[in-house]
Amino acid sequence: MLSTHKLLINLNEAQTAAVTTDAQHSLVLAGAGSGKTRVLVYRIAWLLAAEGISPYAILAVTFTNKAAAEMRNRVTELLDKPARGMWIGTFHSIALRLLTMHHKEAGLPKNFQILDSEDQYRLIRRVISDLELDEKQWVPRTVQGFINGKKNEGIRANEIDDFGDDNSSTLIKIYQQYDDHCNRGGLIDFAEMLLSTHQLLLNNPPLLEHYQGRFGAILVDEFQDTNEIQSAFIRLLAGAKNRVMVVGDDDQSIYAWRGAKIDHIIGFKDLYSDVKQYKLEQNYRSTNTILKAANAVIKNNAKRLGKELWSKQIEGDLIHYYGAYSEYDEAAFVAEEVENIIDSGVDGDNIALLYRSNMQSRLLEEHLLKHNIPYKVYGGLRFFERMEIKDVLAYVRLINNRHDDVGFERIINTPTRGLGAKTINQIRNFAQINSVSLFAASIKLIENKVLANRAATSLAGFVNMIDDFDHNHDKEQLHPLFDDVIERTGLRDHYQKEPPEKALTRLENLDELLNAAETFVKPEEDDQIGMTALASFLAQVSLEAGERSSDKDVPCVQLMTLHSAKGLEFPYVFLVGLEQGLFPHQNSMDDPEKLQEERRLCYVGITRAEQKLFMTYATSRRIRGRTQGCAPSKFLQEIPNKLVDQLQGNVFNIPRNSMFDNSNSSQFSHYKPGVAVSHKIFGEGVVLELSGQGDYTQIMVEFSQHGTKILAAKFAKLEVL
DNA sequence: TCTACGACTATTTTT
DNA sequence: TAGTCGTAGA
Numbered sequence: 001m002l003s004t005h006k007l008l009i010n011l012n013e014a015q016t017a018a019v020t021t022d023a024q025h026s027l028v029l030a031g032a033g034s035g036k037t038r039v040l041v042y043r044i045a046w047l048l049a050a051e052g053i054s055p056y057a058i059l060a061v062t063f064t065n066k067a068a069a070e071m072r073n074r075v076t077e078l079l080d081k082p083a084r085g086m087w088i089g090t091f092h093s094i095a096l097r098l099l100t101m102h103h104k105e106a107g108l109p110k111n112f113q114i115l116d117s118e119d120q121y122r123l124i125r126r127v128i129s130d131l132e133l134d135e136k137q138w139v140p141r142t143v144q145g146f147i148n149g150k151k152n153e154g155i156r157a158n159e160i161d162d163f164g165d166d167n168s169s170t171l172i173k174i175y176q177q178y179d180d181h182c183n184r185g186g187l188i189d190f191a192e193m194l195l196s197t198h199q200l201l202l203n204n205p206p207l208l209e210h211y212q213g214r215f216g217a218i219l220v221d222e223f224q225d226t227n228e229i230q231s232a233f234i235r236l237l238a239g240a241k242n243r244v245m246v247v248g249d250d251d252q253s254i255y256a257w258r259g260a261k262i263d264h265i266i267g268f269k270d271l272y273s274d275v276k277q278y279k280l281e282q283n284y285r286s287t288n289t290i291l292k293a294a295n296a297v298i299k300n301n302a303k304r305l306g307k308e309l310w311s312k313q314i315e316g317d318l319i320h321y322y323g324a325y326s327e328y329d330e331a332a333f334v335a336e337e338v339e340n341i342i343d344s345g346v347d348g349d350n351i352a353l354l355y356r357s358n359m360q361s362r363l364l365e366e367h368l369l370k371h372n373i374p375y376k377v378y379g380g381l382r383f384f385e386r387m388e389i390k391d392v393l394a395y396v397r398l399i400n401n402r403h404d405d406v407g408f409e410r411i412i413n414t415p416t417r418g419l420g421a422k423t424i425n426q427i428r429n430f431a432q433i434n435s436v437s438l439f440a441a442s443i444k445l446i447e448n449k450v451l452a453n454r455a456a457t458s459l460a461g462f463v464n465m466i467d468d469f470d471h472n473h474d475k476e477q478l479h480p481l482f483d484d485v486i487e488r489t490g491l492r493d494h495y496q497k498e499p500p501e502k503a504l505t506r507l508e509n510l511d512e513l514l515n516a517a518e519t520f521v522k523p524e525e526d527d528q529i530g531m532t533a534l535a536s537f538l539a540q541v542s543l544e545a546g547e548r549s550s551d552k553d554v555p556c557v558q559l560m561t562l563h564s565a566k567g568l569e570f571p572y573v574f575l576v577g578l579e580q581g582l583f584p585h586q587n588s589m590d591d592p593e594k595l596q597e598e599r600r601l602c603y604v605g606i607t608r609a610e611q612k613l614f615m616t617y618a619t620s621r622r623i624r625g626r627t628q629g630c631a632p633s634k635f636l637q638e639i640p641n642k643l644v645d646q647l648q649g650n651v652f653n654i655p656r657n658s659m660f661d662n663s664n665s666s667q668f669s670h671y672k673p674g675v676a677v678s679h680k681i682f683g684e685g686v687v688l689e690l691s692g693q694g695d696y697t698q699i700m701v702e703f704s705q706h707g708t709k710i711l712a713a714k715f716a717k718l719e720v721l
Numbered sequence: 722t723c724t725a726c727g728a729c730t731a732t733t734t735t736t
Numbered sequence: 737t738a739g740t741c742g743t744a745g746a
Contacts, residue, residue, distance in 0.1 A: 064735060064736080065735090091736080092736045116736080189736095225735095255734080255735085257734090258733085359738095379734085420722080561732085561733065564733090564734080583732095585732055588732080588733095624730090624738090626737085724746085726743095726744090728740105728741085728742085728743105730738100
């Protein structure tokens with residue numbers, strides 16, 4: 001048994017306080033690199049060892065599979081035995097588990113299927129066209145955003161008020177019809193998983209009571225990323241008695257645009273009683289110079305709980321700025337520096353190139369290629385999202401659940417089997433009129449002999465083939481089934497016919513899929529709740545789209561967006577494209593909330609670096625075929641000069657003291673972000689940020705009555721309260 | 722059913 | 737600029 005004493009040896013004071021808290025609820029504000037996961041893992045061990053809580057009473061929730069896996073591994077490592085009995089998983093995997101176990105109560109068929117974003121998009125387009133609406137006016141992506149947004153807030157179609165507005169009522173109609181479709185086919189999208197689970201518990205008091213009785217200790221990671229429904233789910237399970245510990249960092253909230261609400265972490269204390277708050281501010285990752293820069297940037301955000309990172313580490317190297325002449329110059333500089341670093345004996349995978357948007361990777365790639373530096377780009381299509389994989393899976397899904405219309409639509413004519421638009425429309429019409437699935441409609445249409453001869457034969461062949469697969473295969477033996485599907489449907493031949501380059505990777509991917517089917521081991525939990533290996537595989541595949549099949553073993557320089565870099569760390573980090581309009585992004589510059597999120601993103605980027613940080617910008621850049629002049633990002637100016645070493649390269653050679661004068665207008669220095677001020681006309685408000693210098697200093701103020709205004713500091717005559 | 726061409730659009734992305 | 741997507745026509 002792990003002794004409690006041994007546990008605490010490895011923790012600092014703040015971590016110990018959090019791990020051993022006796023408050024019913026606790027909020028741990030964990031700065032970047034401050035040992036967030038460590039606290040969660042040790043807390044679990046503490047609950048088991050010191051408080052004698054059963055592993056069955058522990059529920060630990062994360063956002064990504066990666067985080068869940070890491071937590072599970074580290075718990076196993078610390079306890080020196082597998083984390084049995086505990087529920088450690090993502091919101092979605094936990095929801096899915098509850099829905100599978102209680103599908104009857106949730107009103108779902110046993111073999112319900114998950115729709116990923118692409119499936120959802122297709123189905124929404126289907127609905128829009130069924131309603132005879134114009135896609136130009138009802139843009140499927142926008143509608144998808146609307147539906148998911150509402151679901152994330154826990155709102156059903158019938159709960160939305162259209163206020164007599166045609167636009168709203170149409171959106172509601174699409175939402176409703178989309179949900180009808182899902183219900184009919186036993187389909188469930190990502191947002192629905194959470195919403196359904198919440199409703200399942202809410203509508204079944206005995207069930208709720210059971211789980212409330214079970215999970216005495218609930219832990220949530222990355223709490224700043226929770227959306228409305230996730231927060232409600234935790235609140236519901238917490239009930240009156242259970243203990244909740246949430247860990248997060250308000251300064252690293254970068255997903256507001258997809259429904260995450262920073263208010264949940266800020267308002268945690270209001271929602272729960274007996275809350276103790278802990279701050280982890282000692283950073284174990286970066287040099288002091290890097291931390292100072294990070295602190296200096298994030299300080300400009302008004303809406304914060306307030307934290308300041310410090311470390312016992314050395315000051316370290318200055319941060320290098322490089323003002324490039326163009327984006328080519330920037331990429332050339334980065335590639336050259338990377339080469340220098342590698343030449344000094346550092347492995348490439350210790351170096352990360354981080355950018356705001358994916359398109360920026362291309363030039364960097366080109367220049368790395370020129371230098372023969374191996375690299376890996378993260379993001380883009382993942383394994384189970386590839387066309388060929390989704391095609392095979394669509395067949396298998398149909399075998400698993402004949403009513404899966406999304407799967408049906410995908411492969412009814414792939415590979416082509418003479419079932420063109422006409423036949424498919426007939427099937428759709430019949431299905432819609434009779435409220436049955438496309439598969440069921442097909443069978444009826446064949447029986448009724450209303451189809452053209454050729455089409456009828458072909459469709460019957462298709463239907464029989466699916467039935468045949470179903471009858472001739474053991475649902476526990478995946479490899480033979482998948483192999484049979486790939487061959488007999490003609491998919492392999494179909495892809496073989498593509499241009500050689502494409503064909504090769506597609507066939508490789510198919511083999512990789514077969515490999516995955518062969519090596520798949522059904523998780524014990526899935527077995528216990530009676531899932532077939534097939535159902536279990538499909539569920540796992542939907543939840544975990546999978547990293548791209550691993551390439552070579554050479555250490556590669558890591559290229560990724562700032563968003564995907566969250567949670568990672570690298571000795572050497574290049575933040576590129578620090579220009580107004582690119583980062584902060586154009587679409588986020590004028591809205592103070594969005595601008596603050598951009599700044600948090602910058603904070604995330606800076607705090608990824610352990611030893612050495614480069615920040616680069618170009619004074620001109622070609623965007624969408626047009627060359628534009630660019631101003632350096634305001635975030636660069638927020639870092640004090642003394643932390644920075646400006647490298648040569650900028651042909652305009654703008655003197656630092658005019659370019660980066662962040663001694664910022666001493667005459668207005670009392671208007672710091674967060675300071676409460678009063679204006680003659682607009683009343684009281686809070687300073688969000690300052691920009692510009694001297695007499696041209698501008699102040700952005702959020703007034704309680706009049707919203708956000710940007711004022712000239714010289715004339716605004718603001719009074720500090 | 723396949724190809725070619727024109728129209729359109731352009732952050733961030735996990736589950 | 738460049739990539740995606742839908743439609744028209746062979």
